[in-house]
Amino acid sequence: AAAAGAVRARSMLQLAATLDAAQQGSTLLVTVTNETGHKLPTGYPEGRRMWLNVRFYDDNLELVGESAAYDGATAVLDTSGSAKVYEAKPGLDELTAPLVGTTPGPSFHFVLNNRIFKDNRIPPRGFNNSDFAEFGGSPVGHTYADGQYWDETLYDIPAGATSAHVTLYYQSTSRDYVEFLRDENTTNSKGQELYDLWVAHGMSPPEFMAEQVVIITPPLPGDCSGDGVVSAADVEMFADCMAGPSTGTPMTECTCADVDADGDVDLLDYATIQQVAQ
Secondary structure: OHHHHHHHHHHHHHOOEEEEEEEEOOEEEEEEEEOOOOOEOOOOOOOOEEEEEEEEEOOOOOEEEEEOOEEOOOOEEOOOOOOEEEOEEEEEOOOOHHHHOOOOEEOOOOOOOOEEEEEOOEOOOOOOHHHHHHOOOOOEOOOOOOOOOEEEEEEEOOOOOOEEEEEEEEEOOOHHHHHHHHHHOOOOOHHHHHHHHHHHOOOOOOEEEEEEEEEOOOOOOOOOOOOOOOOHHHHHHHHHHHOOOOOOOOOHHHHHHOOOOOOOOOHHHHHHHHHHOO
């Protein structure tokens, strides 16, 4: 029965969101759509989270960039840089925290928490900011327009990338949460027993929700705006580059305008851009 329940839970999890990824010039746009009737993810917020893992590969399938990497050996999620993690973080405000002998900020003390420091979970269909504000369910640290039940994230495509592999994951119990329960229980050994069981059963490995692979098209020479075409806007941006250092001087900030790839931004590049501009 337990095994069958796990299968049903994973099936529902994979129906909870729709994932879409597409190249937009020099960036990758990833859209996650909430297909449930509640915030995504939902439930008891401590330890529960959902995230986008984005990996960029070159022609040799060598990894040239990654966002939100997860280390299965340590159960640590890299949340640096452009990592998108959907979660709620309750905690204690500056007035309450000193009264209970702790510091203000996010906390796993469920009973003591009196403020939400982060809640970027994706709203359901029918979302309305004023209605959610009435019961304290407003997004915190993120903005969703009325009626929005999806979220978009832009990633810079690293040089040499020819494909992007995007995966949406869910995790029910984070390492931070189970370590908190272990360390805060000073009355008996139950905290340590919980931690040991968590380790013995795989440290709550991430659950797969959805994935998509995108083939990356090399950037078009002269497409400084990154919209996939060389337009009048690119010519204008190039003119700004030409107004800088003298002709023949390398200008790394204007690399996109170096059409002939000779290391210089000069009049030959300018003539070529004018010819292909749409």
